[in-house]
Each structure stands twice: as C-alpha cells, then as structure tokens.
Amino acid sequence: MDYVILDGQILDRNKAKVDIEDRGYQFGDGIYEVIRVYNSTFFTADEHLTRLFQSAEKIGMTLPYTLEELKNLLASLVKRNNINDGTIYLQFSRGVAARQHHYPDKDVKPAFTAYTKEIERPKDKLKKGVHAKLVEDVRWLRCDIKSLNLLGNIMAKQEASEAGCFEAILHRGSTVTEGSSSNMFIVKDGIIKTHPATNLILNGITRRVIMDICKEQNITIKEEEFNIEELLAADEIFLASTTSEVMPIVKVIGESFETEEPGEITRKLQAGFEKKIALQCGE
Ligand SMILES: Cc1ncc(COP(=O)(O)O)c(C=O)c1O
Structure with missing residues (x-):
C-alpha cells in the first residue's frame, strides 16, 4: 500500500482528499521541495528544509513545524513506503479558505501534503x-x-x-x-x-x-x-x-x-x- 502525508497524518493514498478551496489548488499559493533518497537515506535534507522555511518566510507563511519535526515526519513516510532509491515531494499551501486574493485570517493553517516515489538514478x-x-x-x-x-x-x-x-x-x-x-x-x-x-x-x-x-x-x-x-x-x-x-x-x-x-x-x-x-x- 502507498501512504502519503495529509495535514501531518500518514494515511492511505486513496483516503487522502484535498479541499477544492485549498489555496494551492486555486492560486498556486504555496511552496514545495523535492528531496532525494538514496539507499533509504535522505540526501541534503537539512539544506532542502532550510530552503523550504526560507521560501515560507518570503511569502509570509508560518510553517506549523520545526525543521526537525518535519524531517522526522518525512522520514517516517519514507520508511513506511519502503523507499530505497527515490524522492519525497512535500508542499505547504497557505491553507483552505473561501476564495479571495488576499491572505486568509491568521487562524487558517497551512495545508501540508507529501508523497514518495521510487525512482532509479538516470x-x-x-x-x-x-x-x-x-x-x-x-x-x-x-x-x-x-x-x-x-x-x-x-x-x-x-x-x-x-x-x-x-x-x-x-x-x-x-x-x-x-x-x-x-x-x-x-x-x-x-x-x-x-x-x-x-x-x-x-x-x-x-x-x-x-x-x-x-x-x-x-x-x-x-x-x-x-x-x-x-x-x-x-x-x-x-x-x-x-x-x-x-x-x-x-x-x-x-x-x-x-x-x-x-x-x-x-x-x-x-x-x-x-x-x-x-x-x-x-x-
Ligand atoms: C527552476 C529550478 N532551478 C533549479 C533547480 C535545482 O534545484 P535543486 O538542486 O535544489 O533540486 C530546480 C529544481 O527543481 C528548479 O525547479
């Protein structure tokens, strides 16, 4: 079975549904990273996650995790999906809110999703x-x-x-x-x-x-x-x-x-x- 992360929870991919008013879906309002996994181990994960936090800051978004928390969560997904050589894709959108261009209220939490892919080196x-x-x-x-x-x-x-x-x-x-x-x-x-x-x-x-x-x-x-x-x-x-x-x-x-x-x-x-x-x- 293939697992994904949706709002911080690891769940079966078929059960993961994204809201139609997610700002990532409607505006592309969010940020992402792709981290390589070799031999079931992250390559340069800290560098990617540091850049993720910098991207978030540049668009005025506060991520509800520390870098370490996020890394641990992503590592659990890699382990759960038994990835040997592959990638993990993760994104944070600005969250789910009624469609309007300006940013939603501060209580709207960023929507976090992630999934893995087994891929060979080219x-x-x-x-x-x-x-x-x-x-x-x-x-x-x-x-x-x-x-x-x-x-x-x-x-x-x-x-x-x-x-x-x-x-x-x-x-x-x-x-x-x-x-x-x-x-x-x-x-x-x-x-x-x-x-x-x-x-x-x-x-x-x-x-x-x-x-x-x-x-x-x-x-x-x-x-x-x-x-x-x-x-x-x-x-x-x-x-x-x-x-x-x-x-x-x-x-x-x-x-x-x-x-x-x-x-x-x-x-x-x-x-x-x-x-x-x-x-x-x-x-
Ligand atoms: C526009 C652009 N430039 C550069 C890169 C290379 O970045 P990285 O080495 O962090 O994958 C990417 C990666 O996706 C990209 O999309």
Whole structure:
C-alpha cells in the first residue's frame, strides 16, 4: 500500500482528499521541495528544509513545524513506503479558505501534503549526456522562491520536450539564467560559470553541493552571469538538480554547441557527487 502525508497524518493514498478551496489548488499559493533518497537515506535534507522555511518566510507563511519535526515526519513516510532509491515531494499551501486574493485570517493553517516515489538514478543519461533547447525566460521576478506557481517553467519544459530535448536553457534577453527545473553551468578553459544566486534563479541545493566539490578539488567556479554567446562557445555545459544530479548537455539543438561526449570537468564533478552520496547515504 502507498501512504502519503495529509495535514501531518500518514494515511492511505486513496483516503487522502484535498479541499477544492485549498489555496494551492486555486492560486498556486504555496511552496514545495523535492528531496532525494538514496539507499533509504535522505540526501541534503537539512539544506532542502532550510530552503523550504526560507521560501515560507518570503511569502509570509508560518510553517506549523520545526525543521526537525518535519524531517522526522518525512522520514517516517519514507520508511513506511519502503523507499530505497527515490524522492519525497512535500508542499505547504497557505491553507483552505473561501476564495479571495488576499491572505486568509491568521487562524487558517497551512495545508501540508507529501508523497514518495521510487525512482532509479538516470545512469544512462548521466553517462551519455542530454540535449537542450534555448527558450526565453518569461517567468516572474521571484524565481528564488520555490513556489507552486510553475507555469513559466512547465511551458518552457514542454517546448524543449516537443523538440526532443531533456531540458530548456532559459535566457532573459541574452543572459542565460537557469534550466526550467535545474541550474545551468558552463565550462571554458577549465573555469566554471553559473548565474549568481539572485531573484532570477532558484539557488539549487545540487548547485551548492557542486560549489563545495569545486572548493575541495580546487576547481574555479564563478557565480557570474554569462550570455548565449558564451554558452555556445563553451567547452562543456551541464545542468544540476536533485533528480538529474550533475547532467552533461552534449547538444544545444538548432545552435552551434555540440560535443562528442561529456567533458572532463563534468566527469570530475560527477565523481565528486558520487562520493558525497556515498558519504551521506552509504551507497
Ligand atoms: C527552476 C529550478 N532551478 C533549479 C533547480 C535545482 O534545484 P535543486 O538542486 O535544489 O533540486 C530546480 C529544481 O527543481 C528548479 O525547479
């Protein structure tokens, strides 16, 4: 049987029903996280949950748990569902209230839901690399919040997917920001560049792990804007996210960037990432 969390209770998925006037359902008024589970153990859970609390604060929402309480509850669900390699998705909406745009009264509690999924690591793609497509970034100006509102992201992903690509590389004018569900990196002459953690991107947890690996391995990484021209002239491109890990991009379709295989720095970071997983989750 598959269990989920609804308002703090673990229950059978078939019995979990969400109210039609949940603000997450009506407005996308809420926040979420996706945490990776390797070998039945959370990877970077504290970092994800800290970002969740920061997202909540940014939208004026108070979560009715401490980080530790939340982590324990999520761990019970992972255990209950016997997840070995997979993810846990969790979201808090601003709660259930009669539909009106402004925030409801303070006594309306955020609605908390979570579920797990058993998924394998994308080993083949990590080895061979994936294709990507440039798509204009038309999202709002608070991309630093991990909000339930993902229309801009999903429309970009759809455009990339229809072109046979794994990811959309988003750009605002000539500046590359991030992927539709990942952060973007280029390598030129041994130096990595990624967009700074401003309001224009989500500061990914995988991005931060990569920065730690770079520090440990003396690889130069600059949090600096780069443009489409630099992207296409790069030696290597890769993306990073919780589910895609350190994913090489070997072709930007319709453009001049194409490599035979993933580059050397990308490979080094992938190896570093494996070690981080092994260290935390013992795989
Ligand atoms: C827009 C966006 N940027 C970046 C990321 C990567 O973040 P993380 O490494 O925390 O998964 C995600 C993940 O879903 C995302 O949706």
